Each structure stands twice: as structure tokens, then as C-alpha cells.
Amino acid sequence: MAPRSTSRPDLCAVLFLFVLGHQTLAQIVNLEVKDGNSTCIKAELSAQIAVVYSVTNGTRTASMPLPASTTVGSDSSCGGSSGTPWLMASFGDGHSLSLGFSSNGSLYRVENITVVYNLSDTSNFPASSSKDRVTVMTAHTGILARMNTTYKCESNSTVILSGGGVNVSFSNMRIEAYMLGSEFSVNETVCTADQTATTTSVPKTSAVTTPPTPTVPGTPEQGKYNVTNSNGSVCLLAYMGLQLNITLSSSQNKTVQEIINLQPNLTKSTGLCEVNSSTLFLTSDRTNLTFFFSLNVTKYHLSGISVRAILPDMKDPFATSNVSLDYLRGTLGRSYMCNAEQTLLVDKSFSLNTFHVQVQPFRVNGGQFENAEDCHLDEDNMLIPIIVGAALAGLVLIVLIAYLIGRKRSHAGYQTI
Numbered sequence: 001m002a003p004r005s006t007s008r009p010d011l012c013a014v015l016f017l018f019v020l021g022h023q024t025l026a027q028i029v030n031l032e033v034k035d036g037n038s039t040c041i042k043a044e045l046s047a048q049i050a051v052v053y054s055v056t057n058g059t060r061t062a063s064m065p066l067p068a069s070t071t072v073g074s075d076s077s078c079g080g081s082s083g084t085p086w087l088m089a090s091f092g093d094g095h096s097l098s099l100g101f102s103s104n105g106s107l108y109r110v111e112n113i114t115v116v117y118n119l120s121d122t123s124n125f126p127a128s129s130s131k132d133r134v135t136v137m138t139a140h141t142g143i144l145a146r147m148n149t150t151y152k153c154e155s156n157s158t159v160i161l162s163g164g165g166v167n168v169s170f171s172n173m174r175i176e177a178y179m180l181g182s183e184f185s186v187n188e189t190v191c192t193a194d195q196t197a198t199t200t201s202v203p204k205t206s207a208v209t210t211p212p213t214p215t216v217p218g219t220p221e222q223g224k225y226n227v228t229n230s231n232g233s234v235c236l237l238a239y240m241g242l243q244l245n246i247t248l249s250s251s252q253n254k255t256v257q258e259i260i261n262l263q264p265n266l267t268k269s270t271g272l273c274e275v276n277s278s279t280l281f282l283t284s285d286r287t288n289l290t291f292f293f294s295l296n297v298t299k300y301h302l303s304g305i306s307v308r309a310i311l312p313d314m315k316d317p318f319a320t321s322n323v324s325l326d327y328l329r330g331t332l333g334r335s336y337m338c339n340a341e342q343t344l345l346v347d348k349s350f351s352l353n354t355f356h357v358q359v360q361p362f363r364v365n366g367g368q369f370e371n372a373e374d375c376h377l378d379e380d381n382m383l384i385p386i387i388v389g390a391a392l393a394g395l396v397l398i399v400l401i402a403y404l405i406g407r408k409r410s411h412a413g414y415q416t417i
């Protein structure tokens with residue numbers, strides 16, 4: 001009895017490992033989009049697509065790696081004179097993963113990612129209650145590179161589509177669009193995750209002697225940043241005071257904290273304005289900050305922050321990013337305003353403190369902010385003076401009534417005497 005009961009978990013473990021191995025072993029696939037003889041997009045990547053789908057008694061998750069048999073789909077195009085480059089990777093029984101590119105002349109980016117999955121494919125979606133073909137997309141990808149360079153990202157990066165129902169995890173990625181030749185450019189734009197992975201942000205030994213509590217440099221000055229589009233008009237406005245809060249833990253169990261105020265007069269703003277997304281780069285000698293804004297029909301929000309900073313105590317730059325954030329929510333045609341201090345948590349090592357914020361990341365007209373929507377923090381702050389004022393008015397009224405009653409009584413008293 002005993003030997004049988006121990007052999008079963010072994011078998012389960014073997015089966016489990018087999019299934020796990022089968023699912024995570026994403027192949028590196030090579031794809032190329034051409035217009036006549038000239039190549040415009042080239043990609044070499046592994047991708048794993050996870051889809052949550054419905055079965056009769058609940059939901060299941062299907063995990064589909066891009067197989068070696070992936071082909072360049074018929075919707076792919078170099079964009080011609082007016083359109084935009086589009087890479088469609090077709091695989092399996094009617095599934096596809098597509099990347100749409102855009103550029104402003106000095107940078108290019110993956111503007112959006114679309115996944116089409118076919119629920120009637122029973123090998124990937126067993127017992128699915130629907131047989132439909134489903135299309136989901138995201139306008140926020142975090143894939144951005146300098147023109148005439150190859151975007152390189154070996155790290156695993158996950159893009160979430162359609163409110164979390166579909167995830168695409170890329171790894172070992174090399175991609176280039178708007179190509180000049182038929183080979184990848186030698187010059188590369190390395191993704192932030194790879195930069196973090198190689199530097200791993202461990203302070204060098206001298207950092208151990210610095211006190212763990214930093215001198216906090218006071219409230220940062222408000223910077224007035226803007227982005228202009230190709231025809232020279234302002235398309236994004238961001239007025240804000242910014243303070244970086246970097247927390248590093250060294251192997252010696254010490255945490256080192258750096259609080260850095262961004263100095264507006266030493267910071268340059270550039271960026272990109274697209275239909276459904278916009279990007280603000282704030283560059284200075286020691287810090288580079290990127291803000292990604294997303295627009296969904298009429299609502300916008302800050303969906304990603306990426307940072308790279310040179311710290312005095314460290315030999316390697318600190319870098320991190322998070323592209324699934326949801327801060328500074330506003331409505332199209334209005335600006336977002338928050339005078340109160342806010343802390344935007346990016347990850348456990350980095351947060352951004354903001355002061356006196358007014359932003360309008362989409363459709364700025366005539367270089368000016370439109371009507372502001374106040375954050376709830378400001379409304380809360382407004383509430384205190386209102387309550388105090390009301391209380392004071394009430395007190396004055398009570399004193400006045402008491403005085404009048406008192407006067408009437410004493411008056412009456414005199415009359416009876």
C-alpha cells in the first residue's frame with residue numbers, strides 16, 4: 001500500500017512538469033514584413049499568450065506560446081505612404097498577434113497590440129462555452145525605441161489586454177520597424193527591464209557608511225512641461241513638482257533611501273502625442289523619467305512610469321518601470337488638477353511624489369489648459385475650511401441668541417422693579 005501511495009505523487013509531478021514545460025517553452029520566432037524587396041519590420045521574439053475563457057461551470061486559462069510554425073499574416077503591411085506599419089503573426093487554428101507601429105521621426109513605438117483568438121479551437125480552449133473569434137487590444141505597450149535602432153528586450157515583459165482577460169508575455173525580443181536595410185540595426189535601444197537586470201542596483205560598499213535616513217530636500221518646484229507635435233503646436237501640458245523616492249536594499253541588510261527633487265530649469269521635456277496614447281520624457285543630467293498616458297474613449301489616465309537615475313553612491317544607474325498603473329484619472333476636454341501631495345507608487349523600490357499637478361495629456365487647444373477637474377484630495381482639503389467656517393458661524397449665532405435672550409430678561413427684570 002505504502003509504495004503505491006508514494007509513487008502516485010511522483011507520476012503527478014512528472015505530468016505536471018511535462019505540462020508546465022510544454023506551456024512555458026515558447027519558441028523564438030522570426031518574422032519579416034516586406035514591401036516589394038525592401039524590409040520595413042523585422043522581429044525575433046518569444047511570446048506566450050494567456051487567455052481567460054468561460055466554460056460551463058466557471059473560467060479556465062489557456063496558455064498559447066507562439067509556435068515555430070507562426071507565419072506573417074496577410075494583414076501585415078509596411079503602411080505605404082500614409083498608413084502605419086503593421087506586423088501580424090498568425091498561428092494555430094485562426095489565432096493572431098498583431099503589433100501596430102508609429103513614429104515621430106526620432107522615436108518609434110508599438111502603438112497598440114491586438115490579439116485575435118478562436119474559441120472553436122478545442123485543442124487550446126477545451127470545453128469553451130463559446131465558439132467565437134474574439135479580438136482584444138491595448139493601446140499601451142511600453143515598447144519604444146530610437147529611430148534607426150533595434151529594440152532589444154531579453155527580460156520577460158507582460159502586456160495586459162482588455163482589462164486583464166488576456167496577457168501577452170514577451171521575452172528574448174529584438175524588433176525593428178522603419179528599417180533602412182534588411183538587417184537589424186547594430187545600434188540598440190535596450191529596454192529598462194534589461195538595464196535593471198544587469199545593474200541590479202546594489203550600492204557599492206561606500207554606500208554602507210551613508211546614513212539610511214536621507215536629508216529630505218523640501219517641496220520641489222513646479223515645472224511647466226509641454227510636448228509639441230510635428231506641426232509645432234502644443235499637444236500635451238504638464239505642470240508639476242516632482243520628487244523621486246528611491247529605496248534600495250543592499251546585501252548588508254541596510255536600506256539606502258534617496259530623495260531627489262526634479263529641478264525644472266535643468267529638465268528638458270519632449271514626447272509623443274498619438275490618438276490614444278501620449279508620452280512625456282523628462283530628461284536631465286542625472287534622471288530620466290517617462291510618463292505614459294492612455295486614453296479610453298473619453299477617459300484618460302497615467303498608465304505607466306519609467307525611471308532611470310544616476311545616484312551619487314552607486315556605480316550603476318538605478319532603473320525601473322511599471323506600465324500597468326492607474327493614476328491621474330481625467331476626462332477628455334478637461335485637465336486634471338491636484339494641489340495636494342500625492343504618492344504614485346511604481347514598485348517597491350520606487351515611488352514618485354507629486355506636488356501642484358495640472359496635466360492635460362490629450363488634445364490641448366491653443367497651448368492652454370482646459371477647465372480643471374480637481375482630485376478628491378483637494379476636495380477633502382477644501383472640506384476642512386468649510387466645516388471650520390460653518391462651526392464658527394454656528395458659534396457666533398449661539399452667542400448672539402444667548403446675548404439677545406439675556407438682554408430681554410434683564411430688561412424685563414428692570415421693568416418689574
Ligand SMILES: *[C@@H]1O[C@H](CO)[C@@H](O)[C@H](O)[C@H]1NC(C)=O
Pocket residue numbers: 036037
Ligand atoms: C527585387 O529584387 C530582384 C532581384 O534582386 C529584382 O529582379 C527585382 O526587380 C526587385 N523588385 C523590386 C520591386 O525592386
Ligand SMILES: *[C@@H]1O[C@H](CO)[C@@H](O)[C@H](O)[C@H]1NC(C)=O
Pocket residue numbers: 057058
Ligand atoms: C468544472 O467541471 C470540470 C469537469 O466537469 C471539473 O473538472 C472542474 O473541477 C469543475 N470546476 C468547478 C469550478 O466546479
Ligand SMILES: *[C@@H]1O[C@H](CO)[C@@H](O)[C@H](O)[C@H]1NC(C)=O
Pocket residue numbers: 084085100101102111112139276
Ligand atoms: C493601432 O495603431 C495603429 C498604428 O499607429 C493605428 O493606425 C491604429 O488606428 C491603431 N488602432 C486603434 C484601434 O487604436
Ligand SMILES: *[C@@H]1O[C@H](CO)[C@@H](O)[C@H](O)[C@H]1NC(C)=O
Pocket residue numbers: 105106107147148180
Ligand atoms: C535614420 O537614418 C536615415 C538614413 O540614414 C536618416 O535620414 C535619418 O535622419 C535617421 N534618423 C534618425 C532619427 O537618426
Ligand SMILES: *[C@@H]1O[C@H](CO)[C@@H](O)[C@H](O)[C@H]1NC(C)=O
Pocket residue numbers: 024156157158169171
Ligand atoms: C513571464 O511572465 C509571465 C507573467 O508574469 C509568467 O506567467 C511567465 O511564466 C514568465 N515566463 C518566464 C519565461 O519567466
Ligand SMILES: *[C@@H]1O[C@H](CO)[C@@H](O)[C@H](O)[C@H]1NC(C)=O
Pocket residue numbers: 148185186187
Ligand atoms: C550608431 O549610433 C551612433 C550615434 O548615434 C552613430 O554615429 C552611428 O553611425 C550608428 N551606427 C550605425 C551602424 O547606424
Ligand SMILES: *[C@@H]1O[C@H](CO)[C@@H](O)[C@H](O)[C@H]1NC(C)=O
Pocket residue numbers: 216245246247259351353
Ligand atoms: C520614501 O519611500 C519609503 C518607502 O516606501 C517611505 O517609507 C518614505 O516615507 C518615503 N519618503 C518620502 C519623503 O516620501
Ligand SMILES: *[C@@H]1O[C@H](CO)[C@@H](O)[C@H](O)[C@H]1NC(C)=O
Pocket residue numbers: 251252253
Ligand atoms: C537581515 O535581517 C534579517 C531579519 O531582519 C535577519 O534574519 C538576517 O540575519 C539579517 N542578515 C544579515 C546579513 O544581517
Ligand SMILES: *[C@@H]1O[C@H](CO)[C@@H](O)[C@H](O)[C@H]1NC(C)=O
Pocket residue numbers: 221263265266
Ligand atoms: C535652477 O533653479 C535653482 C532653484 O530655483 C537655482 O538655485 C539654480 O541656480 C538654477 N539653475 C540654473 C542653471 O538656472
Ligand SMILES: *[C@@H]1O[C@H](CO)[C@@H](O)[C@H](O)[C@H]1NC(C)=O
Pocket residue numbers: 283284285286287288308309310317
Ligand atoms: C537620459 O536619456 C538621454 C537620452 O536618451 C541619455 O543620453 C542619458 O544618458 C540618459 N540619462 C540617464 C541618467 O539615464
Ligand SMILES: *[C@@H]1O[C@H](CO)[C@@H](O)[C@H](O)[C@H]1NC(C)=O
Pocket residue numbers: 137138139162163296297
Ligand atoms: C474602456 O472603458 C470601458 C468602459 O469603462 C471598459 O469597459 C473598457 O474595458 C475600457 N477599455 C480599455 C482598453 O481599457
Ligand SMILES: *[C@@H]1O[C@H](CO)[C@@H](O)[C@H](O)[C@H]1NC(C)=O
Pocket residue numbers: 224225226234367368
Ligand atoms: C513649452 O515649453 C517651451 C520650452 O520649455 C516654452 O518655451 C514654451 O513657452 C512652452 N509652451 C507652453 C504653451 O507652455
